[in-house]
Amino acid sequence: MLTLDDALRLLDAARTASTQIGVPMAFAVMDPGGHLLALARMDGAPWVTSDVAQGKAWTSAAYGVPSAAQKDKMSPMPNFATAITAMTHGRFTPQTGAVPVYRDGVLVGGLGGSGGTGDQDEAACAAAVEACGLSTTA
Amino acid sequence: MLTLDDALRLLDAARTASTQIGVPMAFAVMDPGGHLLALARMDGAPWVTSDVAQGKAWTSAAYGVPSAAQKDKMSPMPNFATAITAMTHGRFTPQTGAVPVYRDGVLVGGLGGSGGTGDQDEAACAAAVEACGLSTTA
Amino acid sequence: MLTLDDALRLLDAARTASTQIGVPMAFAVMDPGGHLLALARMDGAPWVTSDVAQGKAWTSAAYGVPSAAQKDKMSPMPNFATAITAMTHGRFTPQTGAVPVYRDGVLVGGLGGSGGTGDQDEAACAAAVEACGLSTTA
Amino acid sequence: MLTLDDALRLLDAARTASTQIGVPMAFAVMDPGGHLLALARMDGAPWVTSDVAQGKAWTSAAYGVPSAAQKDKMSPMPNFATAITAMTHGRFTPQTGAVPVYRDGVLVGGLGGSGGTGDQDEAACAAAVEACGLSTTA
Known part of the structure; x- marks a missing residue:
């Protein structure tokens, strides 16, 4: 865990990566149960990024994959995506910008970002996981 | 603020613009936190326009851009749009018809309309912001 | 109507009454279908008053009575009150602070306020209805 | 702001206070619009404390008072409390454990805690605000 x-x-490493990318973001860390562990919204990021970052982090924590993988998977199944989003009360967010967090091959959570493009958000999250000696894959 | x-x-200027366009509309003014400050629904506008105008105004206030920009951005990402709408309890409305309101370069709210076409709604809102000596851009 | x-x-008369009472309030006017017609939140009133004023106005418009009457009626039936609030998605608000609006004996809407005590909110609304030559009773 | x-x-000061009290807690910082700015859940605190801390912080940010004041105010009005909780999608949380945050007399947010008793949660939050040179009153 x-x-x-x-x-x-x-969060600190993600902020550093975000600053290097040049776009303020919000970042959320979810535990493996999909519950919020920590969050930080950088100065200048719209307040709605706090919600979006949580949704992406939830998606990575729930499935153990980058949220981009769910974006790709759900692309041809919009009605199914809508159903999962609704049944999870708006948590399921199939969009690029979050990675799962593994330690010693075990899924220990998800890290999601919002504020830049999806690719920028994911890059900041992936860089943070690596900087902390953790992994985005099992 | x-x-x-x-x-x-x-609202008064938006009604004037709406009358010139020739379509009754509802207009909503949101504060920068996405909370309703004032609303007026013109005679003849369907009652649901009061809700739609709020959603559009919320979207402009939350992101600081015309809601049409979110329509364009979200067009290739319907599942992501659905997620944001759900996580914001139906507030996020990526559709033409609202503008952000800036004063001296600071985002002070959003003005959204509903009742005409999206373009008519946006035109009325933009005209109102200009008529009041405010701006739709930073 | x-x-x-x-x-x-x-709204203008309600603001005048509110100023005389000495507490900033938000006021909402609902049509007889329970849909928002106009709203104004005075400077200094917390933003949440915009939501609460709508709930009270909805309650008066829906039942044709002061929302205080629903407060009294529901006092011994909290589970029933909770059910109506839930089934109306948070609209039913059995609390003092709104009056129905009648014209020539016909229910034409509801006016609700929030920001002061319930009694202050209701007093401002009732004064406004009278000042406009309308009535709070059939 | x-x-x-x-x-x-x-959050750091609140954790210090929580450690001195001897109970792990979650803490949430809301901006004045009721949107999450930062959150930290201490090791050992149940995950649901992340949600409860947000609700309390929201309540203090929305009204500019300790959430305990809303607990006291709403105690004789359970149906009204239910309505506000429902209309705010579960954000309104009239329970001890959060304080507003003022700087130079201006409401700049709310800090809420969960994990201990309500009084312990509030004590940790109040201590943190003081330790940071901010104030819980205007």
Whole structure:
């Protein structure tokens, strides 16, 4: 599992990556149960990014894959995507911008971002996971 | 920030623009946090326009752009759009017809309309912002 | 029915009454179908008052009585009150602060306020209805 | 307004206070519009505390008072409390454990905690606000 110190280090590393990319973002760390562990919204990021980052992080934590994989999978099945989003009360967010977090091959959570393009959000999250000595794959 | 007098002037100017366009509309003014400041639904506009105008105004206030920009951005990402709409409890409305409101370069709210075509709604809102000495861009 | 001019006159009179009472409030005018016709939130009133005023106005428009009557009626039936609130998606608000609006004995809408005590909210609304030559009773 | 650095300092101070009290908690910082700025859930705190802390912080940010004040106010009005909770999609949380955050007399957000008793949660939040040179009153 992720400790709060782990989560705060992830947020700190994600902020550093976001600053290098040049776009303010919000980042959310979810535990493997899809519950919020820590969140930070950078100055200048619209407040709605706090919600979107959570949705993406939830999606990676729930499935153990980058949220982009769910975007691709759901692309030809919009009605199914809508159903999962509705049944999870708006949590399921099949859009690029989050990665799962693995430690020693075990899924320990998800890290999601919002504020840049989907690719920028994912790049910042992936960089943060690596910087913390964790992995985005099992 | 917008005072109530500002908001009522915006609504009054939007009604004037709507009358010139020739279609009754509802108009909503949101504060920068996405909360309703003032609303007016013109005689002859269907009651659901009050809800739609709020959704569009919310979208402009939340992102600081015309809601049409979110329509364009979300066009290839319907599942992502559905997720944001769901996570915001139906507020996110990626459709033409609202503009952000800036004063001295600061985002102070959003003005959204409904009742005409999206383009007519947006034209009325943009005209109102200009008539009040405010701006739709930073 | 209420025209938008009627609704704006009600809001204007309610603001005057609120100023005399000395507490900033938000006011909402609902049509007889429970749909928002006009709203104004005074400077200094918390943004949540925009939502609460709508709920009270809805309650008066839906039942044709002051929302305080629903407060009294529902007091011994909390589970029933909760059910109506839930089935109406948070609209039913059994609390003092709104009055129905009658013209020539016909229910034409509801006027609700929020920001002061319930009694202050209701007093401002009732004063506004009277000032506009309308009635709070059939 | 609160910067993210302000928010992270508040969370850090709240964790220190929580450790002194001896109970792990989650803490949430809301901006004045009721949108999440930062959150941290301490090791050992149940995951649901992340949601509860947000609800309390929202309540303090929305009304500019300790959430305990809304608990006291709503105690004789359970049906009204239910209505506000429903209309705000579960955000309104009239329970002890959060304080508003003022800077130079201006409401800049809310800090809420969950995990201990309501009084412990509020004590940790109030201590954090003071430690950061901010105030819980205007």
